[in-house]
Amino acid sequence: MNILVCVKQVPDTTEVKIDPVKGTLIRDGVPSILNPDDANALEAALSIKNKNPDTQISVITMGPPQADEMLRECLSMGADHAYLLSDRAFGGADTCATSTTIAAGIKKVGNIDLILAGRQAIDGDTAQVGPQVAQRLDLPVVTYVQDIQLENGKVKVQRQLEDGYEVIEVQTPCLLTAVKELNKPRYMSIYQIMEAFEKNITVWNHEDVELDPADCGLNASPTQVFRSFTPEPKGKGEMLAGDTKEMAKTLVTKLKEKHIL
Amino acid sequence: MAVRIIKDKCKGCTKCVKTCPFSAITMEGRCAVIGDACTSCGACVEACPFHAIEKDEEEKNAADLSAYKGVWVFAEQREGSIMPVALELLGEGRKLADEIGTKLCAVLCGHEISELSKELIAYGADTVYVADDIELKNYRTDAYTKVIYEAIMQYKPEILLLGATHIGRDLGPCLAVKCGTGLTADCTRLEIDSEDKKIKQTRPAFGGNLMATIVCPNHRPQMSTVRPGVMDKAVYDANRAGETIELTVAFQEGDIRTKVLEIVKTAGEAVRLTDAEIIVAGGMGLGGAEGFSLLQKLADKLEGSIAASRACVDAGWIEHSYQIGQTGTTVKPRIYFACGISGAIQHLSGMQDSDYIIAINKNEAAPIFECADYGIVGDLYKVIPAILEELES
Numbered sequence: 342m343n344i345l346v347c348v349k350q351v352p353d354t355t356e357v358k359i360d361p362v363k364g365t366l367i368r369d370g371v372p373s374i375l376n377p378d379d380a381n382a383l384e385a386a387l388s389i390k391n392k393n394p395d396t397q398i399s400v401i402t403m404g405p406p407q408a409d410e411m412l413r414e415c416l417s418m419g420a421d422h423a424y425l426l427s428d429r430a431f432g433g434a435d436t437c438a439t440s441t442t443i444a445a446g447i448k449k450v451g452n453i454d455l456i457l458a459g460r461q462a463i464d465g466d467t468a469q470v471g472p473q474v475a476q477r478l479d480l481p482v483v484t485y486v487q488d489i490q491l492e493n494g495k496v497k498v499q500r501q502l503e504d505g506y507e508v509i510e511v512q513t514p515c516l517l518t519a520v521k522e523l524n525k526p527r528y529m530s531i532y533q534i535m536e537a538f539e540k541n542i543t544v545w546n547h548e549d550v551e552l553d554p555a556d557c558g559l560n561a562s563p564t565q566v567f568r569s570f571t572p573e574p575k576g577k578g579e580m581l582a583g584d585t586k587e588m589a590k591t592l593v594t595k596l597k598e599k600h601i602l
Numbered sequence: 603m604a605v606r607i608i609k610d611k612c613k614g615c616t617k618c619v620k621t622c623p624f625s626a627i628t629m630e631g632r633c634a635v636i637g638d639a640c641t642s643c644g645a646c647v648e649a650c651p652f653h654a655i656e657k658d659e660e661e662k663n664a665a666d667l668s669a670y671k672g673v674w675v676f677a678e679q680r681e682g683s684i685m686p687v688a689l690e691l692l693g694e695g696r697k698l699a700d701e702i703g704t705k706l707c708a709v710l711c712g713h714e715i716s717e718l719s720k721e722l723i724a725y726g727a728d729t730v731y732v733a734d735d736i737e738l739k740n741y742r743t744d745a746y747t748k749v750i751y752e753a754i755m756q757y758k759p760e761i762l763l764l765g766a767t768h769i770g771r772d773l774g775p776c777l778a779v780k781c782g783t784g785l786t787a788d789c790t791r792l793e794i795d796s797e798d799k800k801i802k803q804t805r806p807a808f809g810g811n812l813m814a815t816i817v818c819p820n821h822r823p824q825m826s827t828v829r830p831g832v833m834d835k836a837v838y839d840a841n842r843a844g845e846t847i848e849l850t851v852a853f854q855e856g857d858i859r860t861k862v863l864e865i866v867k868t869a870g871e872a873v874r875l876t877d878a879e880i881i882v883a884g885g886m887g888l889g890g891a892e893g894f895s896l897l898q899k900l901a902d903k904l905e906g907s908i909a910a911s912r913a914c915v916d917a918g919w920i921e922h923s924y925q926i927g928q929t930g931t932t933v934k935p936r937i938y939f940a941c942g943i944s945g946a947i948q949h950l951s952g953m954q955d956s957d958y959i960i961a962i963n964k965n966e967a968a969p970i971f972e973c974a975d976y977g978i979v980g981d982l983y984k985v986i987p988a989i990l991e992e993l994e995s
Contacts, residue, residue: 354809354948405638432638436775437784464808466928467787469775472743476779481859482743484772497863502768503923505867507740511860522922559604559642563784563821566643567802569623569814572951578959578975580966588978589988592960595976601937601958602904602993 344386345399345447346420347458347474348379350411354463375411378459380418380526382519385489386457387419387527397421399453401446403431403439409542416537417529424450428546433559436465440473442557445550447478455496456516460485468518475516483509487522604658605642607634611654618646618655623812643814667760670822673699674759676750677708677722677730678769680741684718686835686876687765691828692725693836694792695763698801701794704760705729709753709849711746713739716846723844725836730844731757735851737858740865741769744858747776753849754781759823761801763792766827774827783821789828790932800824810928810951829932831876832955875926880906881935883926883953884914887942887963887982891919896986897941903993906935911943927952941982945970962986 352371375383383400390396400415402408403426412423426446434442447453456475461468468484475482487506488499496513499506501520511517529537547554554560581588596602614632626639627646634646634655647655675691677684692708699706708727710718712734719730733749754762754777762777764770766788778785790813791804803826804815818824875881882901884893897908909931910924926933928948938956943949945961945968953959954973961974962982971977978985 352808354811429638433641435784436787437778440779465787466807466809468771469778469785469787472772472775473779476747476776482772482776483860484743485768500768502865505865507862508864508866509860509862515859558638559640563782564786564816564818566641567815567817569643569645569807569812572806572810572813572947577972578977580971580977580979585980585984585988586992588980589985589992592976592978592989593992596937596958 342389342393342396342454343399343452344389344396344455344457345401345450345453346379346383346386346415347443347456347471348383348400348402348411348415349376349459349462350374350402350404350408351376351462351464373407373411375414376459376462376464378461378463378519378521380459381521381523382457382459382517383415383418383420384524384526385517385519386455388524389455389489389491390419399424399450401443401450402426403434403442403446406544412542413537413540414529416540417534418527419530419533423540423542425542425544426546426550427544428557430547430552430554430560431558433562434557435562435564436467436469436473437563438557438559438561440470440477441561442547442550442552443470444474444477445552446545447474449545449550454514456480456514458516458518460518460520471516471518478516481511481515482517483511483515484518485520486517487520489517489523605636605640605644605646606656606658607636608654608656609633611652613652613654615651617649617651621645621649623808667820667822670758670760672705672707672729672757672759673702673761674707674709674731674754674763674823675727676762676764676770676773677710677718677727678741678765678767679710679712679715679718680769682712682715682718684721685765685767685830687767687770687828687830688722689725689835690830690833691763691765692722692727694828694833695761696726696836698761698792698794699728702760702799707731707757707759709733709750711738711741711749713737719846723846724838724840724842726839726842728844730846731849732846733849733851735853737853738851740862741773742858742860742862743772743776744860745853746773747780748853748857749849749851751777751780754823762823762825764825764827766829770827774825778825781821781823781825783823783825784816784818785825785827786816786818787827789826790832792826792828801826806928806951810947831932831934875907875909875924875931875933878907878909878933878935880904880937880939881909881926881933881953881956882906882939882941883909883911883943884941884982885911885943885949886913886917887944888914888919889942893942893983894920896983897939900939900986900990903990904937906937909933911946911949940970940974941986943970944968945973
């Protein structure tokens with residue numbers, strides 16, 4: 342079985358801070374990581390391979406040359422092949438244009454039985470690229486997958502809902518997006534880290550995946566950033582004074598006075 | 603649109619490099635260079651003291667956009683009930699439609715749901731497009747995408763709003779690709795540009811650290827998903843009139859490639875945080891899962907709900923369905939008690955629009971106090987019992 346996993350290198354948003362004076366993002370020293378949900382997608386592929394050793398796992402990403410580092414992390418976790426879609430022409434893409442490029446890359450890899458992706462990336466939180474890639478490849482898609490069972494060429498998954506889950510049967514090939522409840526990603530193995538640095542990472546530009554520059558990147562993005570700004574903090578209110586009992590009394594009195602309670 | 607450096611004017615001050623939210627600008631010698639990561643957001647244009655950066659606003663001659671009219675709302679139903687977010691979208695959609703001077707429409711898919719169209723009209727829809735078919739009983743990506751895509755092609759709405767639920771966030775991206783248009787996810791504010799009548803969609807990015815306003819100038823429909831709990835629900839008026847239009851539904855073998863075998867509700871499903879008037883939320887300051895029983899006492903007293911920060915969910919103290927914040931639920935109750943929550947920006951983005959925020963924290967420097975209406979520095983295990991006692995008296 343051939344599995345392909347879509348991954349993304351993201352800044353660790355929990356480490357992103359705002360410069361209080363300039364009101365801009367401080368990116369210095371913010372580590373780049375493998376997007377957490379994508380790590381769950383890769384883990385799902387690896388655990389299928391553990392049960393079916395003839396499985397081949399490819400990882401694919403679109404990004405700058407530095408994404409090489411993250412792809413080697415994926416190889417160190419146990420992926421077999423890595424593809425990097427990197428080209429100036431891909432830059433500035435919204436989700437719509439990103440899905441075009443990734444779908445073109447997947448077509449070029451070819452012969453895939455199962456595509457896995459993370460539900461969403463922590464830098465954008467859109468959850469759009471996964472289902473959009475499936476649409477472009479005309480494949481069935483199930484998002485928010487929290488359990489995967491393979492049975493005689495059919496895939497049975499649990500799709501997370503806000504108040505429970507659905508059990509869904511889907512034909513292959515298909516695309517599934519993983520949530521963190523799906524599994525616990527493994528660590529890289531020392532042996533595989535050494536191996537990963539000897540493996541070849543295939544880098545493709547727009548010509549390699551047969552895309553016209555007009556059909557990718559900023560040129561092919563229907564949505565555009567009109568402006569970006571840092572959210573204004575709500576003004577600080579009143580700090581209550583006194584001992585615990587006094588503060589509790591003041592609070593309840595104030596809430597009652599204002600008819601909030 | 604593209605951002606360009608005017609080389610003659612650039613003095614090499616590097617202000618733009620520091621301002622760029624996407625780290626897309628580098629210096630080559632004493633001149634700035636815009637790199638691949640540029641999204642044309644224009645933050646650098648304003649930052650440049652020498653007016654050395656310009657943004658081209660080239661109007662593309664796209665398809666005839668004027669053929670697209672009306673604001674559509676995806677009226678998500680589950681088990682024959684309209685989801686609360688659909689009513690919020692009707693509330694917001696009404697404002698947008700009035701500003702543009704167009705109709706507000708709802709698109710409804712399901713089986714034996716025609717009664718619901720009356721409800722949607724009472725909540726403000728001028729027209730309800732109904733697709734009623736056994737295959738549409740439960741949401742399935744392929745089925746809903748096909749039916750709504752065909753309706754969009756036929757009736758050409760200029761705007762389509764969907765709730766950012768697990769269903770809306772599945773359907774939206776698929777529809778956007780089929781229609782060849784853009785989709786902005788998880789919007790927290792929508793407004794109509796007074797000049798060109800196009801929609802401006804604002805959403806948090808980078809885990810709530812940055813807000814981005816997105817436009818979709820040359821493609822239709824302009825699509826947004828909107829987080830539940832963010833917009834104000836439409837007002838119900840049983841006397842409102844509207845029309846219902848039946849959509850033709852025709853599926854062929856192979857159109858629907860998934861089968862729903864079972865729908866399972868997990869215990870604790872009663873968590874409806876978006877509807878709660880009062881929320882008592884706990885963070886790491888609780889020290890353990892047992893702390894939620896104290897919060898529950900206060901919540902019971904005030905007929906509210908308990909909730910949690912992401913850290914508590916990650917620690918396994920409480921289920922994810924209770925989580926408030928960027929990757930949880932967005933709420934705006936009348937009163938939000940933040941107990942032992944430090945106030946990470948990801949948490950704030952999910953609750954800062956609450957009417958009144960009351961923060962209880964041992965650490966007086968906790969960022970939560972910056973957005974609290976009332977702050978109490980103290981041990982929540984002493985403060986909450988004192989509040990309970992005060993409420994009893």
